[in-house]
Amino acid sequence: MIIIKPKTEFVVTVEAELTPDLAEKDVEEIKKFKVYYGKDVVELEELFEVTKEGDDKKLVLDGDFSRVKWIGCRMSDGEIVVKGNVGANCGAYMAGGKIVIEGDADDWLGAEMKDGEIVVKGNAANLVGCAYYGEATGMSGGKITIEGNAGNYIGEKMAGGEIEIKGNAGDFIGTEMKGGAITIHGNCGFVGGDMKAGEIKIGGDFELVPTFVKQEDAWVGDVNVKGEGVVRRL
Amino acid sequence: MHHALHIKNGIVIDPKNGVKAEKMDIFVKDGKIVEESEVKGEDVKVIDASNKLVVAGGVDMHAHIAGSKINTGRTMRPEEMRVVRNIANKFRAAVGRVLLTSPAIGYEYAKMGYTSSFEAAQPPIGAMHSHEELDAIPMIDKAALPVFGNWHFVFKYVEAKDIEKLKTFIAWALERTKGFGVKVVNPGGVEAWMYGGNVTSLDDQVPGFNVTPREIITSLIKAVEELKLNHSVHIHCNRLGVPGNYETTIETIKLAGGFSNDARQVLHVTHVQFNAYAGDSWRTVSSGAEEIAKTVNSMDNVTIDMGQPIFGHATAMTGDAPFQFTLHKLTGARWSNKDSEVEGGAGIVPLVYLPKNPVHALQWAIGLELGLLIDSDKVVLTTDYPNGGPFTEYPYVMAMLMSKKMREGELEKVSPFVQKATNLPAIDTEKTLEEIIHMTRSLPARILGLPQKGHLGVGADADIAIYDLNPLEIDTSNDFEKVYKTFKTAEYTIKSGRILAKNGELVDEYWGKTYWVDATGRVDMEAIKPDIEDYFKYYSVELQNYGVEEGWLKKPERIVI
Numbered sequence: 001m002i003i004i005k006p007k008t009e010f011v012v013t014v015e016a017e018l019t020p021d022l023a024e025k026d027v028e029e030i031k032k033f034k035v036y037y038g039k040d041v042v043e044l045e046e047l048f049e050v051t052k053e054g055d056d057k058k059l060v061l062d063g064d065f066s067r068v069k070w071i072g073c074r075m076s077d078g079e080i081v082v083k084g085n086v087g088a089n090c091g092a093y094m095a096g097g098k099i100v101i102e103g104d105a106d107d108w109l110g111a112e113m114k115d116g117e118i119v120v121k122g123n124a125a126n127l128v129g130c131a132y133y134g135e136a137t138g139m140s141g142g143k144i145t146i147e148g149n150a151g152n153y154i155g156e157k158m159a160g161g162e163i164e165i166k167g168n169a170g171d172f173i174g175t176e177m178k179g180g181a182i183t184i185h186g187n188c189g190f191v192g193g194d195m196k197a198g199e200i201k202i203g204g205d206f207e208l209v210p211t212f213v214k215q216e217d218a219w220v221g222d223v224n225v226k227g228e229g230v231v232r233r234l
Numbered sequence: 235m236h237h238a239l240h241i242k243n244g245i246v247i248d249p250k251n252g253v254k255a256e257k258m259d260i261f262v263k264d265g266k267i268v269e270e271s272e273v274k275g276e277d278v279k280v281i282d283a284s285n286k287l288v289v290a291g292g293v294d295m296h297a298h299i300a301g302s303k304i305n306t307g308r309t310m311r312p313e314e315m316r317v318v319r320n321i322a323n324k325f326r327a328a329v330g331r332v333l334l335t336s337p338a339i340g341y342e343y344a345k346m347g348y349t350s351s352f353e354a355a356q357p358p359i360g361a362m363h364s365h366e367e368l369d370a371i372p373m374i375d376k377a378a379l380p381v382f383g384n385w386h387f388v389f390k391y392v393e394a395k396d397i398e399k400l401k402t403f404i405a406w407a408l409e410r411t412k413g414f415g416v417k418v419v420n421p422g423g424v425e426a427w428m429y430g431g432n433v434t435s436l437d438d439q440v441p442g443f444n445v446t447p448r449e450i451i452t453s454l455i456k457a458v459e460e461l462k463l464n465h466s467v468h469i470h471c472n473r474l475g476v477p478g479n480y481e482t483t484i485e486t487i488k489l490a491g492g493f494s495n496d497a498r499q500v501l502h503v504t505h506v507q508f509n510a511y512a513g514d515s516w517r518t519v520s521s522g523a524e525e526i527a528k529t530v531n532s533m534d535n536v537t538i539d540m541g542q543p544i545f546g547h548a549t550a551m552t553g554d555a556p557f558q559f560t561l562h563k564l565t566g567a568r569w570s571n572k573d574s575e576v577e578g579g580a581g582i583v584p585l586v587y588l589p590k591n592p593v594h595a596l597q598w599a600i601g602l603e604l605g606l607l608i609d610s611d612k613v614v615l616t617t618d619y620p621n622g623g624p625f626t627e628y629p630y631v632m633a634m635l636m637s638k639k640m641r642e643g644e645l646e647k648v649s650p651f652v653q654k655a656t657n658l659p660a661i662d663t664e665k666t667l668e669e670i671i672h673m674t675r676s677l678p679a680r681i682l683g684l685p686q687k688g689h690l691g692v693g694a695d696a697d698i699a700i701y702d703l704n705p706l707e708i709d710t711s712n713d714f715e716k717v718y719k720t721f722k723t724a725e726y727t728i729k730s731g732r733i734l735a736k737n738g739e740l741v742d743e744y745w746g747k748t749y750w751v752d753a754t755g756r757v758d759m760e761a762i763k764p765d766i767e768d769y770f771k772y773y774s775v776e777l778q779n780y781g782v783e784e785g786w787l788k789k790p791e792r793i794v795i
């Protein structure tokens with residue numbers, strides 16, 4: 001297990017593709033891991049204290065990581081625990097393993113993720129499980145659970161896997177969705193625009209785009225794109 | 235820095251000068267190829283090229299490398315911009331998957347041993363933008379071909395059958411845009427698109443004008459030949475991307491029949507693959523390559539380039555705005571339309587060529603058929619970058635044309651539709667290395683009318699590529715993997731006598747020339763002045779603000795006719 005603590009408050013954002021694979025390396029080697037601090041490439045130890053305890057494939061990020069981007073990007077196994085908040089793109093392209101965020105997550109959580117699990121104890125911002133701009137497919141597998149609320153654009157172009165939000169969410173849920181499932185326990189804004197397939201379940205109030213057809217216990221659409229997506233009450 | 239180079243013991247292939255894989259030395263001084271005696275007493279850098287292939291730098295005569303189309307493509311395709319090719323250091327930051335940023339274009343050409351590239355569709359009103367972008371491409375020499383086939387001025391003079399004024403207008407336009415030659419894209423069709431339509435044959439009337447595509451093409455050929463421009467009319471035919479269009483292509487090619495030129499073709503037909511479909515729908519579509527090849531081979535004044543699709547990502551971007559809309563409707567992909575006022579238009583649509591897609595496999599096979607069936611002295615290797623895919627895959631096309639065995643392997647991976655819809659599986663032809671060098675160097679240079687390019691004779695520009703391949707030993711039929719790999723990365727790329735890249739690493743940055751053709755001395759510019767002033771009522775810019783001054787270009791090279 002590796003424990004990483006910020007040494008200072010960051011003036012600009014840090015881009016650090018930290019994955020549990022690091023825990024398999026020698027601590028001196030980990031300290032030399034290259035990260036971006038603004039436009040400069042620096043070694044991990046310039047910005048963080050790094051200590052190693054035992055051999056399990058786990059990273060503990062202890063402190064405020066809200067300005068540190070790309071945590072767990074492309075990780076395929078092992079575990080990351082973030083003791084505070086985390087910056088944008090956490091778990092992007094993730095293919096396996098688990099990330100637990102005890103605070104809040106910024107934009108692009110689990111973007112284009114393929115497998116594995118992300119749990120956020122606090123809130124998440126916008127673009128959870130979405131496709132990066134221009135790409136055809138967002139999240140395609142795995143699970144994202146958000147205990148609090150989430151922002152706008154949830155599961156855009158999502159093709160598989162599951163997103164569960166225990167609180168409320170913003171607008172544009174499941175836009176251009178083509179598979180997988182989104183569950184929102186609270187309220188949310190507009191749902192289902194250009195949805196082709198998949199399922200969205202909502203516990204509270206929501207606004208459905210008008211191009212869905214009411215069926216017995218669900219709405220099916222978006223008919224604008226000959227979609228067969230399902231929106232139903234939880 | 236060394237002024238002079240001595241490339242020693244290389245095996246030279248130089249088709250223009252009749253050198254067929256001969257061991258010889260090449261001498262360079264002040265950016266030119268010179269006699270040995272010229273470098274005596276100079277500080278000469280010797281490059282040992284023993285058992286290596288030494289050829290002229292590659293010349294890409296048709297690619298889309300600068301201007302509003304490619305920039306719109308970049309804007310609408312952020313997903314193309316996530317491949318980092320170079321982090322800013324001694325060289326510029328360079329990114330791009332297939333759609334590259336301007337520096338990446340220059341760097342990738344240089345790594346591959348290419349030293350010149352021509353932007354093949356320049357909207358005249360966007361000339362300033364195109365030149366700004368060309369000026370941002372390092373390493374290579376370049377130029378742009380403005381589009382004339384839908385310009386209202388052209389319609390007006392063709393309608394009036396006034397070839398003198400048409401010639402004057404061409405000279406005016408090349409001077410104002412700092413253009414190199416006359417490109418024609420779907421003549422009349424883009425004007426019809428302004429009303430939501432297209433033309434369907436060479437004899438359709440262009441809406442609002444009493445002219446037909448046939449008249450536009452023949453008048454432009456006549457004008458260009460009388461002006462004696464370096465390059466001939468360069469045409470993207472009508473009915474591109476439509477099953478059955480090969481007949482229109484053949485009719486268009488035959489329009490060159492009445493003209494001749496001692497130095498070069500009188501008509502260059504571009505990315506013919508997209509205009510070589512038989513059948514009458516996408517269900518009955520098949521290859522029209524054989525018929526086109528017969529026509530081209532039977533004529534001595536027409537050349538073509540392939541427009542070979544490469545499986546993977548591409549971006550369709552042409553001045554053929556109605557075609558781009560059709561493509562968007564066909565694939566459902568994003569679409570952007572461009573309008574260049576009374577000059578024409580353009581469109582952009584992202585594309586992926588998939589080997590198992592019957593139509594894509596057919597296009598791939600047709601490109602190769604054209605490359606194989608047409609005389610090596612009449613067909614240039616292109617992908618119509620980025621329409622057919624990346625220029626960085628030219629080595630794939632080179633290797634395929636030289637190896638039937640490679641083609642057999644590739645044919646197994648593609649849709650079986652090509653087996654019945656094309657003759658590719660039955661073609662035994664294997665081009666020789668010499669023919670391939672001609673198709674990528676000396677032939678495009680001749681077609682463009684640039685005698686200093688594409689060869690290694692004394693007086694030529696010292697644009698040289700050295701590859702780790704011994705032409706006396708290589709078996710191009712069987713060692714296709716080595717051929718492919720070798721041509722991807724030159725051991726040395728030398729531009730104007732400077733070593734720019736070595737084994738795929740950039741070593742020096744160089745800013746190439748931008749050629750433009752000045753034919754104003756051959757015409758009476760006063761003759762069209764009132765017409766131009768009158769027509770500028772229909773432009774969104776004033777006449778005095780239109781065009782590009784030579785001094786604004788980084789390294790202009792004026793060719794005076």
Ligand SMILES: [Zn+2]
Nearest residue numbers: 296354505618
């Ligand atoms: Zn083109």
